[in-house]
Amino acid sequence: MKKVPLGFKSPVIKALIGVTAFVSFMASAEIAVIVHPSNANAIDKAAIEGIFMGKRNKYDDGKVAIPINGLKESPTRDSFNEKVIGRNSSQVNAYWAKLVFTGKGTMPQELANDAEIISTVAQNEGAISYVDASSVNSTVKVVATY
Amino acid sequence: MKKHIYLIALAISLFSTQVFSVNVEFSGYGSIVAGKTFGTVDDPINIGERRDEIFTADFYDVGQYNNDFSFKPETVFALQAKTKLSDNVSITAQLVSKAVDEFSPDLDWFYLTYKLNEDWTFMAGRRNIPMYYFSEFSEVGYAYPWIRPPANLYWWQVTQFNAVQALYTFVWGEYNHTVNFFYGNEYSKDNKEMLFYERLYGTGASSVDEFWTDITGFNWNVSGEYFDVRFVYFVNDRDRDIFFPDGSMTSNRHFSQSFIGFGGTINLYPLTILFDYNFVDYDDVRGTEFPTYLISLAYSIDEFQPYISYSKADHERTKATPPTEDLEEHYLLSVGLRYDFIPTAAFKIQLDKFVDQGHAPTGWNYHGDSTALTFGVDFIF
Numbered sequence: 001m002k003k004v005p006l007g008f009k010s011p012v013i014k015a016l017i018g019v020t021a022f023v024s025f026m027a028s029a030e031i032a033v034i035v036h037p038s039n040a041n042a043i044d045k046a047a048i049e050g051i052f053m054g055k056r057n058k059y060d061d062g063k064v065a066i067p068i069n070g071l072k073e074s075p076t077r078d079s080f081n082e083k084v085i086g087r088n089s090s091q092v093n094a095y096w097a098k099l100v101f102t103g104k105g106t107m108p109q110e111l112a113n114d115a116e117i118i119s120t121v122a123q124n125e126g127a128i129s130y131v132d133a134s135s136v137n138s139t140v141k142v143v144a145t146y
Numbered sequence: 147m148k149k150h151i152y153l154i155a156l157a158i159s160l161f162s163t164q165v166f167s168v169n170v171e172f173s174g175y176g177s178i179v180a181g182k183t184f185g186t187v188d189d190p191i192n193i194g195e196r197r198d199e200i201f202t203a204d205f206y207d208v209g210q211y212n213n214d215f216s217f218k219p220e221t222v223f224a225l226q227a228k229t230k231l232s233d234n235v236s237i238t239a240q241l242v243s244k245a246v247d248e249f250s251p252d253l254d255w256f257y258l259t260y261k262l263n264e265d266w267t268f269m270a271g272r273r274n275i276p277m278y279y280f281s282e283f284s285e286v287g288y289a290y291p292w293i294r295p296p297a298n299l300y301w302w303q304v305t306q307f308n309a310v311q312a313l314y315t316f317v318w319g320e321y322n323h324t325v326n327f328f329y330g331n332e333y334s335k336d337n338k339e340m341l342f343y344e345r346l347y348g349t350g351a352s353s354v355d356e357f358w359t360d361i362t363g364f365n366w367n368v369s370g371e372y373f374d375v376r377f378v379y380f381v382n383d384r385d386r387d388i389f390f391p392d393g394s395m396t397s398n399r400h401f402s403q404s405f406i407g408f409g410g411t412i413n414l415y416p417l418t419i420l421f422d423y424n425f426v427d428y429d430d431v432r433g434t435e436f437p438t439y440l441i442s443l444a445y446s447i448d449e450f451q452p453y454i455s456y457s458k459a460d461h462e463r464t465k466a467t468p469p470t471e472d473l474e475e476h477y478l479l480s481v482g483l484r485y486d487f488i489p490t491a492a493f494k495i496q497l498d499k500f501v502d503q504g505h506a507p508t509g510w511n512y513h514g515d516s517t518a519l520t521f522g523v524d525f526i527f
Contacts, residue, residue, distance in 0.1 A: 089489050
């Protein structure tokens with residue numbers, strides 16, 4: 001998929017609230033699923049899977065969800081696919097091939113590294129992504145770790 | 147063919163010039179597959195003669211393997227171009243080039259998408275008919291475990307249509323739903339599969355036009371964390387004109403058909419269960435029915451995925467005098483292995499055993515038994 005920079009017009013973070021400080025102490029192999037600090041939705045594994053697999057495009061509060069992936073080759077993405085989606089990366093790609101070539105979906109956009117992902121999620125209210133748990137900072141909210 | 151290539155080159159160069167600063171996203175898929183059958187069978191049509199086993203891998207394009215090793219029946223390359231005309235309107239085109247058609251590219255998909263909001267999407271243009279669960283992406287080999295969806299079910303002479311579709315997406319009962327309403331028509335002039343049958347039976351016909359009109363129906367797709375299932379129902383009218391070299395023409399009697407089906411995948415990683423049940427019913431004087439089904443299991447071990455699949459097709463006439471089930475009937479048993487050697491390409495090898503259980507005295511066993519070995523690489527980009 002082509003890498004496109006995000007161009008959302010959503011306002012910059014309102015406040016650095018609800019930050020889960022304990023996250024930085026988690027083991028580095030852990031994956032943290034992150035959203036904008038203002039996102040108050042309860043987001044369980046099924047919802048994350050639905051959003052990243054193009055089955056669900058909104059949060060429970062009706063706001064549009066914008067999933068963001070790490071790069072195809074990144075270990076974080078492989079780990080996210082295995083732990084959260086429940087399939088390996090090849091199988092996730094195979095699933096997306098069905099949607100992309102029938103016009104039923106567009107693969108989530110990709111960003112180059114954890115720093116880029118965190119700064120993008122911090123600036124977009126609907127964004128949801130995942131990073132190595134040790135990379136998380138206070139500009140984003142962690143909804144779950146795996 | 148050359149004309150097509152010039153047009154494509156021209157289109158691409160126009161898009162890439164500064165004058166038309168359109169952002170076009172290119173992607174695509176393909177399969178490079180080869181194989182052969184083994185042995186000979188009694189010719190079901192020319193009684194008393196022997197012939198090579200023939201395994202039909204692609205009914206619509208008459209892609210068939212025989213005893214000669216060949217890349218031709220299934221090798222395919224497709225290029226998709228998608229461009230946004232505005233935030234919610236896009237155009238998608240897919241050029242599909244098949245070895246069985248001498249790689250002459252066809253614009254198999256060409257449609258406009260209008261996203262009204264997050265819930266409603268409308269599409270208009272040329273697309274695959276959403277018949278079987280795997281119909282819409284039956285040529286995207288990378289998207290499923292096998293080399294191909296079971297050929298003995300995907301046997302229809304019409305697979306595409308020009309249509310309008312409305313898709314409504316919603317969450318209900320913790321599951322994700324998409325309901326897809328569609329209406330379209332297909333006027334298939336010089337239909338390849340139907341002409342193949344005319345030649346097989348030596349009728350002397352020179353071409354066949356096949357019309358599927360007022361194709362009207364819906365899909366209901368439900369998915370959760372561990373499954374994705376789809377119900378389908380549609381009806382359409384059927385007409386056929388058969389032409390002969392002397393200029394004469396015969397027309398089949400008009401009838402309507404209904405198509406009903408339920409299929410999907412259940413993902414209990416590392417186990418995947420794939421299934422489909424379908425029932426086609428004609429309102430013709432013979433009460434023609436085609437019950438078909440597929441069941442398949444695939445098991446992931448790291449990057450390897452061995453699989454097994456069984457598919458069965460039957461043909462009955464419930465209003466004939468007397469009613470009969472002694473018509474076309476066959477099953478296909480397949481075993482294979484998918485190996486994802488890189489995240490965007492998979493090597494596959496598959497052994498197919500096609501058993502023709504058709505009624506021999508009336509020639510309905512016209513496919514004949516076959517065993518085929520095929521292997522190849524499916525990729526996306």
